[in-house]
Amino acid sequence: MNFLYAAYAVTWIIHIGYLTTLVRRYSRLKKEIKELNRSQ
Amino acid sequence: MKKIFPILGIITLALLSYALYEALVAAPTERTMGDVQRIFYYHVPSAWTAFLLFFLNFVASIQYLVRRKPGADRVANWIVLAIAAATCIAAYVVPLPEGVEKSSVATTGIAIAGIYFLIRKLFPGERADILAVVTAEVGVVFCTIVLITGPLWARPVWGIWWAPGDIRLTSTLVLWLIYIAYLMLRKFSSGGNTALIAAVLAVFGALDVPLVYFSIWFFRTQHPQPVIGGGGSIDPRMMQVLLINWLAFMCFAYLVSWSRFRLEVLKRDVEQAQGLQELMETRAR
Numbered sequence: 001m002n003f004l005y006a007a008y009a010v011t012w013i014i015h016i017g018y019l020t021t022l023v024r025r026y027s028r029l030k031k032e033i034k035e036l037n038r039s040q
Numbered sequence: 041m042k043k044i045f046p047i048l049g050i051i052t053l054a055l056l057s058y059a060l061y062e063a064l065v066a067a068p069t070e071r072t073m074g075d076v077q078r079i080f081y082y083h084v085p086s087a088w089t090a091f092l093l094f095f096l097n098f099v100a101s102i103q104y105l106v107r108r109k110p111g112a113d114r115v116a117n118w119i120v121l122a123i124a125a126a127t128c129i130a131a132y133v134v135p136l137p138e139g140v141e142k143s144s145v146a147t148t149g150i151a152i153a154g155i156y157f158l159i160r161k162l163f164p165g166e167r168a169d170i171l172a173v174v175t176a177e178v179g180v181v182f183c184t185i186v187l188i189t190g191p192l193w194a195r196p197v198w199g200i201w202w203a204p205g206d207i208r209l210t211s212t213l214v215l216w217l218i219y220i221a222y223l224m225l226r227k228f229s230s231g232g233n234t235a236l237i238a239a240v241l242a243v244f245g246a247l248d249v250p251l252v253y254f255s256i257w258f259f260r261t262q263h264p265q266p267v268i269g270g271g272g273s274i275d276p277r278m279m280q281v282l283l284i285n286w287l288a289f290m291c292f293a294y295l296v297s298w299s300r301f302r303l304e305v306l307k308r309d310v311e312q313a314q315g316l317q318e319l320m321e322t323r324a325r
Contacts, residue, residue: 003196007079007189008064011086016187018181019296026303030311036317 045298052291057139059288060282069283070193080278081192085286086185087212089293093179093247099159100172100244102241106238124153137257140275170308172242174300176222178293181214198262201253208263209257218245222295 063081106116127149127178131142139313163171190209191201222245225238256263274282 001075004076004078004197007192008082009061009193010188011082011185014185015081015292015296022299022303028206029303029306029310032314033275036310036313039317 045295048291048295052288052295055284055288055291059285062281062284068277069279073197076193076196079189081281083186083189083193084282084291086182086189088286089289090179090182090186092290093175093252093293093297094215094246094249095181096155096159097172097219097242098176098249099156100163100168100175101246102233103156103163103168104172104239105243107165110251117160120153124149127152136137161281167307169239170301170304171229172239173226173304174297176219176226176242178297178300180216180219180223181296182289183219183292184213187212187216194262203262206262207259207318208261210253211248211252211255215245215248221245225318241265 041094059081063078067078069079069126084184102116103113106112128146131149133143136145137143154235159171161167194203195201218241222238222241226234255261
């Protein structure tokens with residue numbers, strides 16, 4: 001049972017981890033857009 | 041699409057929850073392996089989703105390459121149509137391995153052509169390259185899950201984490217490494233030919249996908265036989281749970297890919313704006 005729960009947990013940890021990187025990249029881009037707008 | 045996204049998100053979340061319940065509670069327990077066999081409901085759909093994403097990466101890369109030369113696009117269209125026709129004819133003429141339906145092979149040939157022309161229509165110009173990046177990245181995420189859940193299933197069943205030299209396992213690892221190399225190339229190469237080199241790498245990398253998929257059909261491996269075709273069989277209730285989980289993962293992959301696509305478009309727009317700004321600053325000096 002431990003292997004089963006480990007497999008399911010790892011799957012969701014990887015998915016959530018990837019989604020977190022997407023959110024971070026998006027907020028970084030938003031910052032860059034703000035800076036671009038400010039400098040124009 | 042902005043309005044549909046939250047609705048699709050809620051549907052996908054509900055579907056994933058239902059699929060989890062089906063996999064952990066409702067699906068029948070396998071007689072010899074016991075509950076650990078339920079890893080199957082995450083391992084196999086993740087693999088199928090990864091293969092589909094790598095296939096889309098392959099098609100998008102081909103389209104990016106053929107659009108670079110006038111006339112090549114038209115030639116590629118005829119080649120795709122010829123491949124679809126040849127597959128349909130071969131399905132009914134060439135003897136197929138046991139358990140493989142003639143109609144499935146013919147449908148696959150038509151579906152490949154359909155996907156090719158759909159991508160051609162929906163992702164014109166530079167968008168094919170963006171689709172290639174997105175599908176490679178999301179495909180690697182799903183392939184990573186396959187490579188981790190596989191050993192977690194193998195350890196209690198086979199007594200080993202990994203079977204060295206096994207063609208299914210090794211070719212899957214090679215596939216993962218190829219796409220990691222692809223993503224590294226896209227991230228760290230700054231030359232003007234990055235997209236072109238990446239597209240060529242993707243076309244050759246995708247050749248590993250059929251090797252991974254069909255390795256258990258034609259070679260003796262530690263890995264179990266396929267559950268669809270190729271002489272494998274599965275309990276109908278288990279198959280139902282498997283397909284529900286695959287549908288849930290496909291919806292999830294679609295939403296993640298869509299978000300990643302939007303992010304890539306925005307990133308390229310920002311890079312272009314930054315480039316223009318630098319150019320204007322240089323001219324002003």
